[in-house]
Amino acid sequence: MRTFNMHEAKTNLSKLIDETVNGGQPFVIAKAGKPLVKVVRIETEAEKPRRRIGFMKGQLKVPADFDTMGADEIADMFEGKSK
Template sequence: MRIYNMHDAKTNLSRLIEETVNGGEPFVIAKSGKPLVKVVRIDMETEKPRRRIGFMKGQLKVPADFDTMGAEEIREMFEGKAT
């Protein structure tokens, strides 16, 4: 992706926008080397974020006693060891 500093972008903005509208790739405007904005065509399809829910389905097994695991140790931390 092309990156232009603020001065170059101001000087050539019409040309840069025209190139992007006519099938060119989006471009970034930066200030002091730090990217500030990305200029893209409004009707340009954006990449959809990848779905992450359920990506490890079938790879993990949750023990039946998961919600009580370590309960005795936790109780001892709060109450002290039973004698």
């Protein structure tokens, strides 16, 4: 595993991280020759596919009277009438 001193790691941090993320090996940052931290790539789950709006377009039919369907029955219920 590669080891970099603090100054060298600070100077090249972006490059070192890019290399590690893109399949490179983890690396260690040391201070005065003593290893302090190990930098490794984090394995993340693949993103879930987003739900598509309108994916059933053309497969369902909404009746023309949808807004008024059952209006009489509902009105009777509010007025206390039963059939």
